């Protein structure tokens with residue numbers, strides 16, 4: 001573009017009407033601020049009240065594992081929320097994907113790689129169905145996916161009885177994948193050699209017989225970190241990320257500016273369903289079985305983690321790394337309470353309280369930072 | 374402008390219904406390279422509906438739509454942008470929660486890197502945004518600030534700068550100066566001239582007859598969803614044009630009442 005080349009010259013790079021943005025203001029502008037603040041608060045709380053064992057390596061792995069399972073869902077939910085839609089079916093999707101994956105392994109007895117592909121195919125189908133129904137009817141995705149919350153849960157129950165011959169549990173996955181070269185990617189602990197060595201040189205705690213107390217990093221934690229980093233990069237640095245913000249901020253304006261809104265939203269619904277499928281694969285291989293209650297109410301926890309992470313319920317604003325921190329807050333409180341003398345059932349009270357605080361906080365921050373009038 | 378050329382964009386007998394509402398009822402117009410076509414008419418005459426159809430937002434109910442003499446059907450605004458037709462919409466199509474830069478390049482992001490590592494070139498995007506805004510006469514304090522924090526006129530300038538930057542063949546402006554200050558308005562009119570001189574076709578919608586007469590080569594007047602007529606500049610005077618814009622209503626008496634100020 002060379003229009004008005006004659007005006008090239010020196011374009012001012014500074015403006016006297018611009019207050020120097022301090023690092024502090026820059027930090028305040030970040031949507032994940034709330035989640036980081038929450039994490040700091042919760043950490044301080046447990047440092048003061050909990051048994052110090054909570055913050056040993058074993059303790060950290062202990063609360064990071066449930067955080068990872070929730071967090072993989074929460075990152076998907078966050079992307080979808082930023083794109084302006086909800087998916088209430090992700091919890092049921094975990095159960096449904098577990099059924100599909102388990103059936104493929106135990107009933108059809110296909111190799112692990114094929115079972116994963118079958119599960120992915122079902123996830124793509126469910127994601128596209130959610131997206132198409134939402135966009136073609138113009139109904140809120142909240143309602144459409146609420147229907148699928150029940151449909152998928154029901155299908156899982158019916159399917160489990162069929163696959164297991166009348167029970168609501170399907171077993172035998174561990175045996176089915178034994179020896180598969182892909183299995184270490186989805187189950188067990190990573191870097192066992194490193195941890196054995198660290199134990200030998202005395203960096204980490206060992207049992208009396210010399211084996212390390214923590215044999216490695218559970219793979220789900222690695223998946224969690226990798227997915228959160230990838231999602232953050234996509235959101236902040238890629239064209240597709242710009243399209244997600246645009247589609248969620250104002251779909252009509254985005255479409256008029258050339259953003260393929262329908263394609264973006266369909267992709268996001270599929271990504272969310274794939275996140276649920278990954279959690280299903282990880283937990284099914286971990287437990288060696290699947291049941292109908294898997295992923296129960298996880299859709300709400302994932303959405304709450306995303307909101308704590310700075311996502312607006314109205315779309316167009318939020319952060320994936322925020323959902324990452326939000327999920328860790330969850331894991332810390334869920335497990336941390338067992339290290340204290342506090343009754344575990346306070347967890348639910350905390351959940352609701354955290355959600356309220358986050359929503360109020362997000363609203364204020366958004367008005368402040370984005371200058372909404 | 375010679376009429377022996379093929380028009381860049383042409384519509385014939387365009388009809389657009391929204392359910393039972395007939396927004397356009399047989400509109401014909403065209404725009405040639407190197408000319409400014411002013412689209413004039415009362416509120417609700419169908420100007421925005423017409424340009425939304427040209428920009429791919431609406432699909433016409435019936436009628437011919439030709440780009441470079443070839444019949445085209447746009448499946449969405451992305452097709453129109455790919456064909457070199459950029460638009461400043463009356464509602465601006467900006468997203469308040471996103472930064473100036475992200476809005477400027479929305480749908481047309483500059484990329485860098487290879488294969489799966491392709492990413493948005495944020496530095497280049499920031500620089501281009503700042504430069505283009507500076508050319509139009511707005512000093513953006515910080516291209517990363519949210520568009521929601523800009524004034525109405527600044528926001529309009531972002532939309533104009535964006536369309537000018539990306540319009541390769543046809544530039545459509547739907548009341549682009551409605552919120553602009555004196556300096557920015559004359560800047561936009563100067564822009565329209567520059568863009569025309571580069572050989573683009575410009576479709577300019579305005580309610581200000583002086584602005585229209587200052588930059589327009591031809592004037593197409595719409596009234597109640599129909600074309601009232603198309604006039605070249607030498608065939609019509611400014612007074613006559615103003616009367617046509619009002620849908621033929623006699624402005625004279627009102628003008629006298631108000632002391633001749635309109």
Ligand SMILES: Nc1ncnc2c1ncn2[C@@H]1O[C@H](COP(=O)(O)OP(=O)(O)OP(=O)(O)O)[C@@H](O)[C@H]1O
Nearest residue numbers: 391394395396414415416417418419420421422423
């Ligand atoms: N999406 C829609 N659904 C129903 N009717 C519509 C729609 N869009 C436009 N119309 C109707 O079509 C007519 C023409 O509207 P349009 O916006 O094109 O007018 P305009 O000439 O741009 O007016 P203005 O000068 O006020 O911008 C109006 O009567 C309007 O109510």
Ligand SMILES: [Mg+2]
Nearest residue numbers: 420421463547
């Ligand atoms: Mg209009």
